[in-house]
Amino acid sequence: MNAGIPPILPVAEPHIAVTLGALLAQLGPQSAELLGPADTEREVLGTEFYDALDDLPDEPGAILLIPSGSALAATELSALASAAVAARYAALALKSRDEEVATLTAVAETSGIPILRVHERVGWRLFEALISQQLGEHRHTDDAHLDRGAEPLFALANELAEFFGGSVAIEDLGRRIIAYSSVPGQAIDPFRTQGILARRVPDSPFNDDQYRTAVRSDVPLKYAQLGEELPRVVTAIRAGALPLGTVWAIDPTGDDPITEEQIHRVSSAAAVAAAHMLNDLRVRDAGRIPRENRLRTLITGSGVVGSEFAELGIPEERGAAILGFDPGGRDEADGRTAVLDHPARIAQLRSTVQRHLAVHRPEVVTVAHGGRVYALFACDRLDAAIRLAEPLLPILDRLLDTGTTIAAPGIVHRAVEVAPHRAVADRLFDTAAHWEVTDRVLTPTLLRPLLVFERSAELFAAEPELRFPQVRELVDADRPVAETLLAWCQRFGNVARTAADLGVHENTVRARLRRAERTHGIPLEDPDTLLTIWLQLRSEGVAA
Incomplete structure (x- = not known):
């Protein structure tokens, strides 16, 4: 009787960009001033406090607040500015004395990241609140x-x-x-x-x-x-x-x-x-932020104490699914650049994934990390997790138009298992991109042969003594023979099927195999040796 009722889809909240120039105009010169020339059209997505004892958080588009900035030497500030540029922060914000303005301006010009000089009478919590108010986020502070x-x-x-x-x-x-x-x-x-x-x-x-x-x-x-x-x-x-x-x-x-x-x-x-x-x-927001921090701890594997599943409301005995979402949109020159140049796209991806999965799994927690989004929720079967996530693909296609893919590495039962599974998800994404896999949902079962080839290539590169040098020479000097040898291996030595696959005469296949053996010194008699040669050919990227 419900056949005529369309499915309820998550409603995407419109994204309203706030540029650095617009933010400074709203804050006014009594709060902060921009030092040196800068791109005021860059988008600001939030704030992040600098902690000298930790690595910079993965927060592209954020303004890095540096309360200890006046204590940094010029070289330390330059290094921090370079790190912030690499992490794609929108700007640095710090307080300074008048005689330090020239140095700060030079650092801004050299590094290419804007530096905001915060007025000495504006407290850091107030400054953060002013920015958050302009961004419409009303972020949590410790005094809230x-x-x-x-x-x-x-x-x-x-x-x-x-x-x-x-x-x-x-x-x-x-x-x-x-x-x-x-x-x-x-x-x-x-x-x-x-x-x-x-x-x-x-x-x-x-x-x-x-x-x-x-x-x-x-x-x-x-x-x-x-x-x-x-x-x-x-x-x-x-x-x-x-x-x-x-x-x-x-x-x-x-x-x-x-x-x-x-x-x-x-x-x-x-x-x-x-x-x-x-x-x-x-x-409630104060509870959400620690949940995201818990997941960030789990996927990085740094500082895991073992209580994270309990704190997230996930029973260890049932297990949890970790899913990765890659927004795609890569360019040919740099696979990650196109994504990371648009941090708002990652924020929208995380928000959409969170809303969709929360309908079915209220305990779900999501986090953006390294240009991808990861989700963790209670689940005891990988196929069930995939069924929950697959309906997201057409929604994400409409919102992002970048060909998002999903990686489902498996089910975890302990907090310490999350980081290795996140690494498997990343390998699934990278392997699929390298081999131009068109599937939108990636699992170890689907990509297992390609994963083996990728790892074998790493092994051969790290330990050259495991490789047959004549195979590399064959690939470089006589590609048709290398492709014929691979096709023959794939057909388990059947010359007729190999010839049909390659569209050549059977005698051509035999002649090429003899050339591989006699001219290039490829041994074809021992099964174990042949298996190693077959694996090396695939790891070298040869395709029949």
Whole structure:
């Protein structure tokens, strides 16, 4: 009866470009000024704070905010500018003294990236907020939770602290403390004090394991005292099966087992907190950003602690599918340049993939990385994941018009398996491009022979002693004989079928095989040797 109802397709939000020139005009000279000549028509997509201890995040089109810019030497700033150009940032923003303006201008001219001099009276959080307001994104900041939207959570923390007699903290998935109690006389320890002051849970050798266990548990837990850390009762904040954060209450009564009343109180508080966190857009955004950061950690394999699946609401026993989306649109000179020159295309691809998959898998999380988009969601079968993603292709064709392809490397059951599978997805994309594969959904099963050829070529290049030198000489000196030899291998030594494939007489095939053996020294009698020659021919790019 529903046959006449067309399928509901995700509605693509129109992309409105904000250029650097338009942004500066809106900010005004009282906020920032442009140093040196620059392309003011380049598009700005967001902001990113610079951290000297980390690599530059993969955020093409962002303005890199450098609070420590005045402490950088000219050579360090030049190196940073070059790195920002390579990462396709829109501009650098920093504060400086008047006598440093000439140096900054020279760096801008030499590197080719615009440099914005931020007014000394404009705070960095305010400057970020001004940019975000112009971009229409209203991005999360660490102080966003201190406004009126978080007041119910502070009241909830105080109410729970009155019962426990100890400090209570409510955290989001980024382990930021978004609300905390301030009841006079409450028990508190240095660990909690430091977290409140920094608005973030400090590192602890026990914290990762405690957090992972708490998020996975369906009931509140109690942790005994560890050094100066007082006993704590903790429970996860959830909306259905989706984790949103945690509630931690210090229990000054000691290491006695958790009581039924404590379980009831902290569970009720978590339910109330979940309702407020879902209703407050700012806190929802704060939950989205850590989820994207979790996936970015997983696909890079850097800093994986093992709790990421639980934090993303993905059961390890069921498994998860990781899918890659390559927008295509490559030019012949540089396969990645055309894509990375249009970061808005990547942003639109990620947004569309997220909206489509979230209809079927609410726990899905997506992230853009290296000019591609990756999605992770709970799934126990690869064919089911492909069925979810395939309807996206015609939608993406209409939106991007670049021939997007999907890579489905497999199902993962542990956090540490995500990065290797992402590497397989990248290899699928690269192999398909090299061999001009026209399929739009790529799997290891589909491309297995080509993957073997690619790896074999790498092996032969790295270890030349494994190659038959006469095969390379044959390919260079007598291509028709090389192609005949390959076709003969592919037909398992059947001369008649080889001749039919090549469109030549059978005697021509025999003559070419003799020439390969006698003139070029190609041994054709030993099966293992012949297998190696066959593999080398395919790895050399010879096609019958």
